[in-house]
Amino acid sequence: MAPVLELRNITKRFPGVLANDHINLRLEEGEILALLGENGAGKSTLMNILYGLYEPDEGEIIIRGQKVAIEGPADAIRQGIGMVHQHFMLIPVLTVTENVMLGDESTYTPVRILKRDEVAARIRELSEQHGLYVDPDARVQSLSVGVRQRVEIIKVLYRDANILILDEPTAVLTPQEADELFEILRSLRKQGVSIIFISHKLREVLELADRVMVIRRGKVVGETKTEDADQARLAEMMVGRQVALTVEKGPAQVGDPVLNIENLYVMDDRFQMVVDGVSLEVHAGEVLGVAGVQGNGQTEFVEALTGLRQVRGGKVTIEGKDVTNATPRELVEAGVAHIPEDRQADGLVLRFPVADNFVINTYYKPPFARGWRINRAAIDEQAQRLIEDFDIRTPSAYVPVSNLSGGNQQKVIVAREFSRPIKLLVANQPTRGLDVGSIEYIHQQLINKRDAGVAVLLVSAELDEIMGLSDRIAVMFHGKITAVVDAADVSKEQVGLMMAGSSLEEALKQAPGRSDRPIEAIL
Amino acid sequence: MDESSVSAGASESSNVRSKKKSSNLTSALVVPLLAVFTALVIGALLIAFTDPAVLTAWKNFFGDPMGALTATWNSIAVAYGALLSGSLGLVEIWKALGVWLHGGGTEALSVALVPLAESLTTSVPFIFAGLAVALGFQGGLFNIGVEGQLLVGALSSVYVGYHFPGLPIYVHLPMAIMAGFIGGAIWGAIPGLLKAYTGGHEVITTIMMNWIIISISAWLLKVGGPMSRGELPITPEVLPSAQIPQLFSTQGNRFHGGFFLAIVVAILVYWLLYKSIKGFEIRMLGANFKAAVYSGINVKHLWVFVMALSGALAGLAGTVQALAVDRWVGMGFSGGMGFDSIALALLGRSHPLGVVLAALLFGTLRNGATRMQSVARIPIDIITIVQALVIVFIAAPEIIRWLYRLRQPEGEETPVFSTNWGS
Numbered sequence: 022m023a024p025v026l027e028l029r030n031i032t033k034r035f036p037g038v039l040a041n042d043h044i045n046l047r048l049e050e051g052e053i054l055a056l057l058g059e060n061g062a063g064k065s066t067l068m069n070i071l072y073g074l075y076e077p078d079e080g081e082i083i084i085r086g087q088k089v090a091i092e093g094p095a096d097a098i099r100q101g102i103g104m105v106h107q108h109f110m111l112i113p114v115l116t117v118t119e120n121v122m123l124g125d126e127s128t129y130t131p132v133r134i135l136k137r138d139e140v141a142a143r144i145r146e147l148s149e150q151h152g153l154y155v156d157p158d159a160r161v162q163s164l165s166v167g168v169r170q171r172v173e174i175i176k177v178l179y180r181d182a183n184i185l186i187l188d189e190p191t192a193v194l195t196p197q198e199a200d201e202l203f204e205i206l207r208s209l210r211k212q213g214v215s216i217i218f219i220s221h222k223l224r225e226v227l228e229l230a231d232r233v234m235v236i237r238r239g240k241v242v243g244e245t246k247t248e249d250a251d252q253a254r255l256a257e258m259m260v261g262r263q264v265a266l267t268v269e270k271g272p273a274q275v276g277d278p279v280l281n282i283e284n285l286y287v288m289d290d291r292f293q294m295v296v297d298g299v300s301l302e303v304h305a306g307e308v309l310g311v312a313g314v315q316g317n318g319q320t321e322f323v324e325a326l327t328g329l330r331q332v333r334g335g336k337v338t339i340e341g342k343d344v345t346n347a348t349p350r351e352l353v354e355a356g357v358a359h360i361p362e363d364r365q366a367d368g369l370v371l372r373f374p375v376a377d378n379f380v381i382n383t384y385y386k387p388p389f390a391r392g393w394r395i396n397r398a399a400i401d402e403q404a405q406r407l408i409e410d411f412d413i414r415t416p417s418a419y420v421p422v423s424n425l426s427g428g429n430q431q432k433v434i435v436a437r438e439f440s441r442p443i444k445l446l447v448a449n450q451p452t453r454g455l456d457v458g459s460i461e462y463i464h465q466q467l468i469n470k471r472d473a474g475v476a477v478l479l480v481s482a483e484l485d486e487i488m489g490l491s492d493r494i495a496v497m498f499h500g501k502i503t504a505v506v507d508a509a510d511v512s513k514e515q516v517g518l519m520m521a522g523s524s525l526e527e528a529l530k531q532a533p534g535r536s537d538r539p540i541e542a543i544l
Numbered sequence: 545m546d547e548s549s550v551s552a553g554a555s556e557s558s559n560v561r562s563k564k565k566s567s568n569l570t571s572a573l574v575v576p577l578l579a580v581f582t583a584l585v586i587g588a589l590l591i592a593f594t595d596p597a598v599l600t601a602w603k604n605f606f607g608d609p610m611g612a613l614t615a616t617w618n619s620i621a622v623a624y625g626a627l628l629s630g631s632l633g634l635v636e637i638w639k640a641l642g643v644w645l646h647g648g649g650t651e652a653l654s655v656a657l658v659p660l661a662e663s664l665t666t667s668v669p670f671i672f673a674g675l676a677v678a679l680g681f682q683g684g685l686f687n688i689g690v691e692g693q694l695l696v697g698a699l700s701s702v703y704v705g706y707h708f709p710g711l712p713i714y715v716h717l718p719m720a721i722m723a724g725f726i727g728g729a730i731w732g733a734i735p736g737l738l739k740a741y742t743g744g745h746e747v748i749t750t751i752m753m754n755w756i757i758i759s760i761s762a763w764l765l766k767v768g769g770p771m772s773r774g775e776l777p778i779t780p781e782v783l784p785s786a787q788i789p790q791l792f793s794t795q796g797n798r799f800h801g802g803f804f805l806a807i808v809v810a811i812l813v814y815w816l817l818y819k820s821i822k823g824f825e826i827r828m829l830g831a832n833f834k835a836a837v838y839s840g841i842n843v844k845h846l847w848v849f850v851m852a853l854s855g856a857l858a859g860l861a862g863t864v865q866a867l868a869v870d871r872w873v874g875m876g877f878s879g880g881m882g883f884d885s886i887a888l889a890l891l892g893r894s895h896p897l898g899v900v901l902a903a904l905l906f907g908t909l910r911n912g913a914t915r916m917q918s919v920a921r922i923p924i925d926i927i928t929i930v931q932a933l934v935i936v937f938i939a940a941p942e943i944i945r946w947l948y949r950l951r952q953p954e955g956e957e958t959p960v961f962s963t964n965w966g967s
Contacts, residue, residue: 328840
């Protein structure tokens with residue numbers, strides 16, 4: 022039987038880059054094909070070509086044995102292709118039904134009233150058929166991220182798509198939501214929908230897909246059935262060399278407390294108390310991992326610790342010195358390094374050259390400042406050194422940092438924060454959106470800092486990251502720290518349960534542990 | 545590691561840097577130059593096709609095609625010829641140079657230099673005002689209040705200029721200039737303070753500050769008002785001890801020392817922005833507000849500083865015009881110069897050198913347009929249209945790239961003015 026979709030020799034050039042180099046792809050009916058590759062490998066370009074957002078320079082697209090020209094998303098939809106973007110294309114103030122209708126509004130003639138009820142009925146039908154469980158009358162703004170993604174899927178199914186493209190769909194989901202998504206996708210597959218699933222997470226690719234295609238630097242470098250593949254081999258194909266998937270680390274040499282947080286209260290922009298009486302202590306030479314699903318107050322918690330948000334109550338000290346509501350500059354002076362959650366918004370000045378980004382929080386001090394003047398020579402000298410030491414891939418120190426890949430941008434931040442003596446490192450989602458190679462590197466750097474006696478506060482929604490790096494784990498749920506445990510005492514499943522709201526005791530009882538110690542001893 | 549290898553690495557990198565810079569410079573110049581050229585071409589068509597003689601000739605195009613083309617050409621040639629001779633007068637200067645070299649007097653030469661000198665004179669306040677807007681853009685602030693700030697600068701400096709008789713010029717003139725500088729700074733700092741401590745957007749507040757000073761000046765200058773000159777609704781004349789000296793005695797040549805002040809100030813602004821710690825902060829604030837906060841900059845203080853300095857530069861624009869050229873202030877003193885300066889800061893890409901070049905262009909066009917009006921009877925508004933077109937092309941560079949089949953340069957910096965405001 023002919024494949025549902027075939028791409029032949031797709032080639033796309035951008036100025037200076039060969040984004041897709043004669044790519045061939047086959048998608049069978051009722052199959053989940055994973056497209057695996059690092060950021061910038063060309064996965065998204067290929068899918069954008071398929072969806073009509075880019076025009077290929079060469080190659081052809083064949084759908085059900087027929088050659089087609091796709092000149093825009095409208096053509097793609099007509100051919101039964103639907104795409105769920107990483108960033109949702111939904112209007113928050115409208116209802117689910119209205120969002121689904123948008124762009125395809127059917128109306129009663131002659132007065133052109135929207136057929137809301139008919140569409141809502143169809144949504145209920147689709148919902149039941151695929152186990153999507155979405156209320157058609159709910160406003161999108163009231164829905165959780167996971168449900169919003171289902172609305173996107175319904176939007177696509179409503180337009181009768183039978184080829185579904187999902188671009189990094191789990192990036193925004195909690196582990197539980199991701200599991201639910203996988204269930205939905207398996208059910209769709211059973212009903213004959215063919216799915217292309219873009220990802221750079223090895224574990225979920227192996228869990229979900231039937232077949233994996235690995236893309237590196239615009240070329241297909243490998244294709245395999247998932248049952249024949251393992252993580253290490255896929256990672257190697259993806260990066261082009263052997264990668265360490267887990268960080269080698271010795272036992273922590275725990276020293277004196279560095280950061281002490283007592284009863285911290287912080288509000289978000291809507292004046293909700295989202296950090297609700299948090300107390301924590303981080304010692305020199307240890308990694309304290311704060312685990313939690315996005316939106317449980319971690320963002321505001323970190324902002325308060327780094328001087329970007331006002332502390333409403335409580336006390337923060339570093340080595341006994343009160344730094345509650347200190348300014349970012351005072352904290353830098355006190356030896357705090359901060360790897361911010363949103364590197365492009367907070368951590369970098371994208372228009373500035375790489376060299377200048379190395380000094381955005383130290384430019385006012387010698388040797389970079391000489392009186393009122395900027396000392397270019399010192400900045401240039403440091404830039405050359407850091408680019409070399411941290412292996413930052415950039416044509417020169419003077420191109421805007423926006424030209425660098427995400428992984429290299431993050432390396433710029435890490436290099437900058439590690440270029441001065443520090444006592445405390447606050448890292449918020451330090452590897453979000455990065456490829457395997459960069460993740461390995463950043464993790465190793467964090468552990469090196471720990472071993473050098475720095476207190477590391479790691480905040481992450483990636484369970485693997487928390488489990489792999491932390492010496493102790495604190496779970497944050499609804500603005501409170503619900504548990505602090507030794508990392509060795511708990512399993513991934515148990516932390517996952519706590520992230521979803523279980524207490525430590527419940528989690529220890531419900532899921533298999535990894536510690537031999539009795540529950541009572543851990544509690 | 546030995547020292548020589550370090551220095552070799554550094555010099556290699558500075559080569560890369562200078563290469564990169566020069567290619568940036570070309571791409572930064574191409575679009576503005578083509579924008580000006582295209583605007584002048586369209587201006588030429590407007591001149592021709594609003595000329596009754598040309599229109600009559602075209603009605604008879606099939607009878608006499610050459611006649612129609614000749615009439616069109618003549619119309620444009622006369623107009624732009626007048627524009628050129630009225631703004632630069634290079635042919636006249638060449639001839640006068642000849643006379644002088646062959647033993648003739650210098651009178652002819654000094655007369656021939658008048659148009660060029662006048663163009664430079666007209667450019668002077670544009671340089672200051674353009675720098676004021678550019679500084680704001682660099683710091684992510686849109687100062688629309690230059691119009692008002694330069695009026696405050698002119699009023700303050702003129703007040704000091706006529707109110708303190710008996711001072712020597714080396715005391716009185718700096719005093720008057722400082723008064724204009726400080727007046728503008730205060731008028732600029734107010735919107736800065738409002739932004740920093742109440743969140744009031746500077747686009748709104750600077751426009752309102754314009755209205756406030758325009759109305760206050762109407763009261764100050766009305767007949768019998770606190771700053772009026774007896775029966776006239778203008779200020780008294782600035783005392784000679786507070787006048788910026790005009791350097792030539794030729795009739796109609798008002799070229800003055802303020803031009804050199806403008807160049808010095810432009811160099812200082814360049815130094816501030818690109819060589820100083822403060823400038824690093826200003827550019828960071830303009831490029832990424834959140835990163836500026838993260839880096840520990842006191843954003844509120846910096847907003848006030850940038851607005852005050854921007855206002856001060858605007859104040860100097862009014863000051864030099866009042867102390868060197870007009871020597872008094874009346875209603876309508878600024879005549880939209882503050883708004884033109886926004887346009888020329890955009891044209892100059894908010895870079896001090898670009899601003900100086902753009903100001904020279906605007907001054908030349910303005911000055912030549914006056915001559916064009918008297919010789920070729922082309923309304924001065926044509927030049928206003930040309931200026932407006934230049935800005936349209938700068939703001940929408942895709943038009944120029946499409947017209948001339950230019951490639952989008954890779955990794956081009958987005959112009960500074962597209963950040964922050966309007967959101």
